């Protein structure tokens with residue numbers, strides 16, 4: 001099966017009360033860890049490439065590695081541009097064969113967000129590609145842009161119908177209290193997503209797929225392992241998994257996870273270096289790191305997203 005768009009995945013996820021995992025990819029081991037877990041669990045997948053990832057690996061490698069994963073797994077996989085910030089970047093990814101792009105103009109005024117999103121949608125739809133857009137601003141770090149908690153803002157539900165009808169976007173990322181990175185909530189505070197905002201958005205957009213960014217749960221055993229073996233990540237806190245499960249059962253069809261993959265990989269490599277200081281063949285530490293990603297992703301697919309067994 002060639003790369004697919006997210007259209008059918010989202011329809012099934014919406015009606016089935018589960019969500020698709022959208023995992024950020026940056027190199028071969030990350031792609032293999034994610035896709036091996038999904039293949040064993042027969043889960044549909046979105047693999048997403050950020051602007052930074054495309055700059056890191058160059059525009060050819062990640063596309064070709066994802067194509068290899070499609071061949072190896074036979075899974076329905078969508079290749080998605082994460083946080084596209086210009087028409088040109090979206091167009092370039094569409095030319096490369098991405099099946100889905102995000103245009104994130106959420107930091108611009110409403111009318112400009114609509115105009116740029118509309119421009120991307122017209123080009124994308126002409127090429128059989130679907131578009132994710134965003135309303136509301138997440139706190140945290142995204143491609144070296146740091147949005148402080150004070151500058152973040154929840155999505156205004158009263159804007160969503162006009163936005164979706166004027167842009168023609170295929171899915172919408174909203175801000176309900178998640179944020180990018182490993183420090184999502186202040187230690188000592190109770191993490192709580194704004195389900196009232198999600199419910200009002202989905203009431204206004206019945207059947208329309210909603211996307212949650214910044215949805216790593218920052219597993220505390222991984223944070224502890226990083227810190228135990230020389231890391232320094234005090235107070236790293238993520239979104240509680242029960243809240244992600246609830247979101248997946250509602251209108252949220254795509255849940256974005258990157259930081260947890262980074263944590264799994266880093267914890268494993270730190271541990272390996274500490275316990276096996278004589279090793280210097282990268283395969284010795286990348287093999288367990290890949291396995292750690294695989295185990296993390298398997299847990300997400302089964303226990304958080306509920307998309308295992310939904311690939312075919």
Ligand SMILES: O=C(CO)COP(=O)(O)O
Pocket residue numbers: 024082083179180181182212213214215216217256257258259260
């Ligand atoms: O939203 C994300 C990618 O777009 C990733 O979020 P996390 O930093 O929570 O993993």
Ligand SMILES: O=C[C@H](O)COP(=O)(O)O
Pocket residue numbers: 024050051052053082083141142143144180181258259
């Ligand atoms: O949304 C942000 C993703 O985690 C991608 O991060 P990045 O821009 O550092 O690749």
Ligand SMILES: [Zn+2]
Pocket residue numbers: 083104106134137138
């Ligand atoms: Zn954004």
Ligand SMILES: [Zn+2]
Pocket residue numbers: 083142180213214256
């Ligand atoms: Zn994001």
